Amino acid sequence: MPKLTLDDLAKIREKTKRLTTIRVGGEYRAKVCVHMGTCGIAAGARTIMNALMKELEEREIHDVLLTNSGCAGLCSREPMATVEVAGQAPVKYVDLTEKKIKEIFEKHVLGGKIVQEYALGIGSEKTDY
Amino acid sequence: MNHANITEILNKYQGDESSLIAILQDIQEEYSYLPREALVQVSKEMNVPLSRVLSLATFFRAFSLKPKGKHSVHVCLGTACHVRGAQRVLEKFERELGLKSGETSEDLLFSLDAVRCLGCCGLAPVVQVGEEVHGKITPAKVTGVIKKYRK
Amino acid sequence: MAEMAKEKAYRIHLMVCAGTGCVSNNAFGIKAALEREVKKQGLENEVLIVTTGCNGFCERGPLLVVQPGSIFYQQLTEKDIPHLVEEHFLKGRPVKKLMYTPPKEKTPVPVLSDIDFFKKQVLIALRNRGLIDPEKIDEYIARDGYKAVAKALTEMAPEQVITEIANSGLRGRGGAGFPTGLKWQMVRNAPASNGSLKYLICNGDEGDPGAFMDRSILEADPHSVIEGMVIGARAVGASEGFVYVRNEYPLAIKRMNIAIEQARDYGLLGNNILGTGFDFDIKIVRGAGAFVCGEETALIASVEGRLGEPRTRPPYPAQSGLWEKPTLINNVETWANVPIIIDRGAKWYASIGTLTSKGTKVFSLVGKINNTGLVEVPMGIALREIIYDIGGGIPGGKEFKAVQTGGPSGGCIPKEQLDLPIDYESLTAAGSMMGSGGMVVMDEDTCMVDVARYFLTFTKDESCGKCTPCREGTKAMLDIITRITEGKGTEEDLTLLEDMAHAVKDSSLCGLGKTAPNPVLTTLRYFRNEYEAHIRDRKCPAHVCRQLNVYTIDENRCLTVGKGCDLCRRNCASDAIRGAKNEAHRIVQEKCIKCGVCYDVCNFGAVKVD
Ligand SMILES: Cc1cc2nc3c(=O)[nH]c(=O)nc-3n(C[C@H](O)[C@H](O)[C@H](O)COP(=O)(O)O)c2cc1C
Ligand code: FES
Ligand code: FES
DSSP, rough: OOSOOOOHHHHEEEEHHHHHHHHHEEEESEEEEEEOOOOHHHTTHHHEEEHHHHHHHHHHHSSSSEESSSSSSSSGOOOOOOEEEEOOOOEESSSSHHHHHHHHIIIIIOOOOOOGGGGGSSSSOOOOO | OOHHHHHHHHHHHHHOOGGHHHHHHHHHHHSSSOOHHHHHHHHHHHOOHHHHHHHHHSSTOOOOSSOSSSSSEEESSSSSHHHHTTTHHHHHHHHHHHTTTTOOOSSEEEEEEEEESSSOOGGOOOOTTEEEESOOOOOHHHHHHHHHHHH | OOOOOOOOOOSSSEEEEEEEHHHHHHHHHHHHHHHHHHHHHTTTEEEEEEEEEOOGGGGOOSSSSEEEEEEEEEEEOGHHHHHHHIIITOOOOOOOGGOOTTTOOOOOBBBBGSSSSTTTTOTTTTTTTTTTTTOOOHHHHHHHHHHHHHHHHHHHHHHHHHHHHHHHHOBSSSSSOOOOHHHHHHHHHSSSOOOSOEEEEEEEOOSSSTOOOOHHHHHHHHHHHHHHHHHHHHTTTEEEEEEOTTOOOOHHHHHHHHHHHHHHHHHHSSGGGGSSSSBEEEEEOOOOSOOGGSSHHHHHHHHHOOOOOOOOHHHHTTTTTTGSSSSEEEEEHHHHHHHHHHHOOOOHHHBBBBBSSEEEEEEEEESSSSEEEEEEEETTBHHIIIIIIITTTOGGGEEEEEEEEEEEGGGEEEEEGTTTTTTHHHHTTTTTTTTTSEEEEETTTOOOHHHHHHHHHHHHHOOOOSSSSHHHHHHHEEEEEHHTTTTTOOOOHHHHHHHHHHHHHHHHOOOOHHTTTHHHHHHHHHHHHHHHHHHSSSOOOSOOOOOOOEEEOOOOHHTTOOOOOOHHHHHTTTTTTTTTTTTEEOOOGGGGOOOOOOHOOSSSSSSEEE
């Protein structure tokens, strides 16, 4: 028996590729940007970020880009996040909680449907990368 | 000198004659030079004439027949370093250490050698002391480098 | 194989350069600081720290590239790290002051691919640079690594592999530029006498002083070399390979060892590779510090445990090499090009470069140039583009004088030829050669006679002494040039030098002697006026040849600015300086041995040289 078959090699490639796509700027189905200025962090942006990391990990999703940015200038509505599904305008969500972001992830990021209830505005800004 | 060490090195290569150079490299690494007794032992146990062992030991730059200092200072005189003033860096080391290139201090603390390219040409001029590489060296920085190792 | 475990994903990858240049600039200190701060900010589940091989822009080390987005941070110190981690990774605000700002400009350029140094580069041999951890085989595989080997072993006949390499137009990157496909065919055709053994060698001796491409490939992407070798072994029918690495490259040896172990673990080396029934394994051989051992026949001798002396060819190693068996020897960079050619096809590769020189070449761009580092450019690019667009020109507002390519076997190309396209033929026509890829830039402060003397000193020292023209010829030429640099040369010396250069070129045994006169011949050809200045005017225009310099002290400056600091007198080796503390100093010319120490030590610019 060979130690590694062609199939095994392909599997290793696929898996590691997924884990390292962010190094080479592959295709993303969506970008989520959590606003993490001092105000955002104080308002609980870390919880939002952690919740998103957990979603990605549990669902083994590698084509959603998770980034953060500084203060979005609307400190009273923190925590905030911007979701940008490929080919669509970015949507800003405000007053987030862990529960809300999970719902947004499920419906908007994966399902492509904007969660109007939590959204502040559409097409307000582009994420950095 | 510990004969067991040499024997251990020799055993690793199981008398394979094509490994002569590798054996000498291991001895050089262990003692920082090739002690005469070690060469004699190699010649005997490998069953090759001492003259052949000696010719290898003198042909290659990596080998030294004299003990080296605790800190071996290698000043790069590769092309990149040369055009960026390495010669003056070497001279400064010679003055500061009171050694000529190729010599070892009496207290066996330093030895000084000029070498040809350490492969960090982007940081020329380059000096290597032991394992540590110092880049963008000027004659003015030499005193500081030496101080670091003179404790 | 067992079901693969779920692997953790991170949203930020920090690519820390751990090439030799950056390591000497405290890259590991930076890495430790990053680990500390990431933990402190509670980001350890979001941020992954990766160590990579040389990123190329060594001048600016230590370096960190943040992914996604390729944000390029440079010249980092440990003190910068807490702020960087908090601002960029926690709060998402990239830190401008740690980014690269081109000389003479004010705004930083955040993204790596927007920086001039990287813009014109085309990465083929260095395709994985900065993107993988060289000690992790999976990361190489993710970059389509070992895909070519699978193809060559399962879908292609050995002849097809050779045809593909031949059609790609790949030529040896170790110096001479011999067509790789042709060499492979020769080894394949060679009858394997007594037994069926054939050998493979990777030449990683990299003797050109001022070049570090091969080192960088071995350190940053060792699997690309291994994969190339497995493909080559299959094509020519070899069962055992050797990687010969220069003794001065401990990190390269370490990384190569790890890579070989991992490839064996995965069954990509050893018996029955990928279940195809093909067997091949690789050993590392450490060089022992002799330039001539880069020459293939000398290298083979030293792998056999003999003195590293070249022998006459033919027979070529392809016919009778290691232990008199047919042996395929290629350079590190040549090997690294092989997998991607097989993977992407000869046609793709041949579409890059010029008619006779295909693909790219890696150069180590060093010397008197702003952006020193490692660059990979398509063949045919103009010298000017490398020096000014990528290299950022000459530091300190000085004027470009020449660029030296090909190391001790090459020559100096003057500024009149800045538009020369870089390919094998043009460089040879200019009197130099491609060589292995050293590119040493020289400015107005470089003396070309001194450069010729430098290389002759090198070749004289490194001549193995076996053949007379090389041993005696280099020495005689060096004597003449030394005489000239000391102001004792005559007009006849130039003719003598030229004649001797041609004689050594024509009658030496191996490439070392045959090419040793090149630095002399090119400097004579392009910079004869500098030789003449040394001979007629007894002057070194660049003030490098110290025996021709006259050192004096500006007494006024010494007294008023330096307050007669007395440093020069105390350092003078020949007691040639008169004066005392708080007094103006002066040099007694008759006693001066022109060592230049006073000039070096004076902190006030009071010592003048003419
Ligand atoms: C004096 C001398 C030194 C050489 N040094 C090297 C070297 O350091 N690295 C290298 O790859 N080839 C070197 N070569 C070229 C080798 O002999 C050989 O041509 C080369 O390894 C073949 O590989 P390639 O066809 O892939 O270039 C040297 C040749 C001579 C004459
Ligand atoms: S020339 Fe000095 S390190 Fe290469
Ligand atoms: S070593 Fe870091 S860029 Fe070359």
